[in-house]
Amino acid sequence: MSEVGISATAAKRLAHARFACRIYKMRALGLGTGCIAVGGVLYGNGASWPWWVALVANGAVWPSFAYWWARRSADPRRAEFRNLTIDSAAGGVWIAAMQFNLMPSLLLAVMLSADKIGVGGWRFLPRTATAQALTCAVTWSLLGFPFQPQTTLVEMLWCIPFVLAYPLALSTLTHALGREVVRQNRMLERSSRTDPLTGLPNRRHWEEAVAAECARSERSGGPAALLMLDVDLFKEVNDRYGHPVGDRVLQQVAQIVQAVVREVDTPGRFGGDEFGVLLTDASMADAEQVAERIRAAVATLRLAHLPERMLSVSIGVAAKPQFASAGEWIRQADLALYAAKREGRNRVASSAMDPDIGED
Template sequence: MAKAAREGHLRFVVRVYRLRLLGLGLGALPVASVLYQLHAGWWLWALLAFNALAWPHLAYLFASRAARPIETEHVNLVFDAAMGGVWVALMQFNMLPSALLVAMMAMDRISAGGWRLLLKSLALQAAVCLATWWLDGFRYQPVSTMLNVAACLPMLMIYPVWLSTVNFTLAQRVRQQNRQLDQLSRTDALTGLSNRSHWLETVGVEWLRYQRNQRPAALILLDVDGFKQINDRYGHAAGDQLLGDLARLLQRGLRDVDTPGRLGGDEFGIVLPETDLERASAVAERIRLLAENSRPERAGQHIPWTISLGVAAVGEEAHDVGGWMRQADLALYRAKAQGRNRVCVAQARGGGSPVASAPA
C-alpha cells in the first residue's frame, strides 16, 4: 500500500516537473525581453538561465528522491513563487511581463495545491519582491513595449492550454475512478453480480413501479442444495468456483433487463421486470435445468450440484418489499422441504397447493 501511495506521489512530481519545464522556459522570454531593454549585467542573465534551464531538473531530483515527495514538491512550488517575486522586482515592475508571471504562477499553485498553497506562495512572493525591490534601489519602470508584448505571447497562448489539458486529463481519470468505485460498491467481488444492497435497491424500484403503474414483476430466490457438504467434500475453492459458475449460468439464462444478485453465501436473487408468475416460474425452471445439467470439475472430479428456487410475483398479497421477499423466501423453503432441486411458487392467498416443478 505504501509503495502504491509513493507511486501516486511520484506521478504528481512528474506532472509538476513537466509543467515547470514548460512554464519557466516560456516565462524566461518576457523576463529576457525586459533584461535586454535594461542592459542587465551578466549575472542576471546567468540567474535567468539557471532558473529556466537548470532549476526544473534540480527540483525534480529533490522531490523524486525525498521521503515525502509531495511535501517537497510543494516547497519547490513556493520557491518558484519566490523567484517570480524576484523577477518582478528586477524587471522594475514592467506591467505586462510582471502581471503575466504572477497570474500564471497563481494558476499553477491552485492547480497543484489549491488556495492554501496559493496564499502561502503569494505571501512569500510579495515579501521577496519587496526585499528585492529595496535592494535594487526602488527602481520602477512599468511601461511595456511591443517587444515585451511579443515576448509574452508564447506563454499566454501555450501555457494555459497545456495546464488545462493536464487538468482535463486528471478530471477524466477521477471520473473513471469514481465510476469504478461506484461499480465496486454495487458488485459482489466473487461472482460479479449485484451485491445485496444494490439488488435490494432494484427490488425497491420494481415495487414502486408496481405501486404507480400496476406493472407485473417477479422475484426468484435460490440457493445451492447441500452447499456446506460440497465445501466440506471438495474444499472452499471448489465452492467458490461453483458460485462463479452459478453466476455465469444466471447471466446466460436471463434477459438484459433482469437483475441477478448474490445475497450472501450461496443465496442468490433475481428481479424480473414485466414478468408474471407463470413466466417467472418457467424462467426458474430453465435455470434449474441448466444447473442440473452442468457438471463443474475440480481436480479431475465432477461436482454434482442442484439448486432450489422460490418464485413470487408482485401483487396485493405483499404489502411492501419485505412482504414480497418473504413470499419468495417461503416458496424457496417449501422447495427445500419437498426434496430440493425444484421450483416452488408463492401460494396465493386462500389458495391451495403451491405450483412446483421437480426433476422427473
C-alpha cells in the same frame, strides 16, 4: 497487510504519480514560456551571465528535476506541493531581477498564483504567495533596490508566448481534473451499488430495484417474478477447500445467472451464497423455466479446484403477490427456496406449490 490494502495503496500512489506527471507538463510549459518573457527583460537590462545560467536552469533543468524528485518521493503528491512552493519562490527572484518591470512581473505573479489555486485551492495560495514575497524582498535588497517598472514594446512582445500558451494549458488541465473528479464520483457511485466479488448489484441496490418493480407492477398490473437461490452445502466448500475457492464458486454462479437472464432483468447478490433475480414482465411459468436453466447450468459446472465435487443450487420462485410489499414478495421467494432445500436440494420450488410454506 491484506491484498485489498496493498491494492488500495498502490492505486493511491499511481494516482499521485499521474498528478506529478500533469504538474510536470504544466511546469515545463509555464516556466519555458515564462523564461522567454523574463529573458526579454534581462536582455534589455544587460544582465550578466550568471543570471542567464540561472534562467536556463530554472526554465529547462528544474522541471525535469522536480518531476524526478517527486516520483522518487514516498508521497509524490505532497512532494509536488513542495515543488510548487519552490516555483513561486523562484518567481519572486525573477520579479526582483527584472526590477519590477510591470507587465512581465505582473504576468509572472498572476500566473504563479492561478496555477496554485487551480491545484491546491485558495488555502494553498497564502503559503506560495508568502514564499514569493520573501524571495522577492531578499533578492531586491541584495541587488540594491533597483526599480524600473516601464515596459517597452519589445518586452511586451517577448511576453506573448507566456500570455497565450500558459492560460490555455492551465484551462486544459483544469478541465481534465474536473473530468477526473466526475469519473471518480461515478466509480464511487458504481462501487456503492455493486458487489465487489461478483460484479452483480449488491443487496441494497437489488432491493431498490425490486421495490421499483413492485410499484410498477401494481400500477400496470403486469406480471413479474422473483428467484431466490443459493449454493447447496456451500459451507462445506468453504470449510474444506478454503474461502478463495468458495469465492470462485460464487463468481461462477453469478456469471451463469447473468448469462441466463435477460438484459431487462436484475440479478443481485443478496448476501453470503444467496442470490436474487428480478424478472420483469415474466409469468410464473416463465420464471420457473429461467430457474430451471440456471439450476441445470450450475449442475454441469466443473471447477479445477473441485475436481471430485458437483455443485448445485436450490431455487425458490415467487410471482408478484397482489398488493404485497417488496419485502413480502422477497419473503415468498425465500420461503420457496427453503422448500427446495427441504425437498432435497438441486431443484426449483415455487411459492404457488404451497402458499403456506413456513421456515424451519
